[in-house]
Amino acid sequence: MSADSEVFRPVTVAVMGTHSTGKTTFINKLAGRLRRDRIEVEIVADLGSLALEAGLPILAEHTWASTLWIIARGxxxxxxxxxxxxxxxxxxGAPDALGYYEAALETRNHPADPRHLKHLEEIVVGHSRHYDYVLRTVLNPEEPLGLSKPRDTDLEFRALADQHIEAVLQRLGIGHDTLTSDGHDRALVDATAFIKGRLADSTTELDWGDETPKVGDTQAS
Known part of the structure; x- marks a missing residue:
């Protein structure tokens, strides 16, 4: 961080994608690797359960308000x-909630209010600039829904959310790498190397405005 920064920002890694695609498993494995090297790690967990406890709709029932709540709380x-x-x-990460919202609108055949959409996009883009490394899971339809917590069983919505999260990242120009169901081992190596490199060079600033290629800035196909 630069000497005159108002706040120290740690290395941030955001993983997003539709449900039951290995996000939590990957994050826990990555955290374990880093902690073994005595690196202090915090995990920001999925907020879906908290949204339900607050009485807010999620998944195919997402609204502008519930999406804004999840983004702001996150x-x-x-x-x-x-x-x-x-x-x-x-x-x-923040783009994930926007992808789910757009998937919910398509499921219900409701057009988005342009004002609400613009507001959400501005928040997502602004905050995503604080993510150093972004990964998007890729849905493998043959992978079953996880059983570790209650899951939405609508497989069509699961696939739709996958498509919309990718579309949001592409549309908003948020650089990211993809995480396939069979690519966790390689992704763990890459993410660990990136994080340790960033920690070793704390003067490096993330700047989406420069033209220097960075890990995570490749657009998924």
Missing amino acids: ISTELEAWTRADVVLIDR
Whole structure:
């Protein structure tokens, strides 16, 4: 971080994608690797359960308000984690919620309010600039739904969310790498190397405005 920065921002890694595609498993494995090297790690967990507890609709029933709540709550939780760790791993970054919202609108055949959509996009783009490394899981339709917590069983919506999360990242120009169901081992090596490199060179600033290629800036096909 630069000497005059107002706040120290740790290395941030955001993983997003539709449900039951290995996000939480990958993050836990990555956290374990980093902690073995005595790197302080904080995990920002999926907020879907908290949204339900707050009485907000999720998944195919997502609304503009519930999406804004998840994005805002996620951002505030990430900022709290900044104060406690060298590395913050985010299970569903801000663009993820926007992708789910757009999938929900398509499922219900509801057009988006352009004002609401613009507002959400501005928040997502602004905050995503704080992500150093972004991964998007790729749905393998043959992978079953996980059983570790209650899941939405609508496989069509699961696939639709996968498509819309990819579309949001592409549309908003958020650089990312893909995480396939059979590519976790390689992704763990790449992410660990990136994080350690960034920690070793704390003067490096993430700047989407420059033209220097960075890990994670490749657009998924």
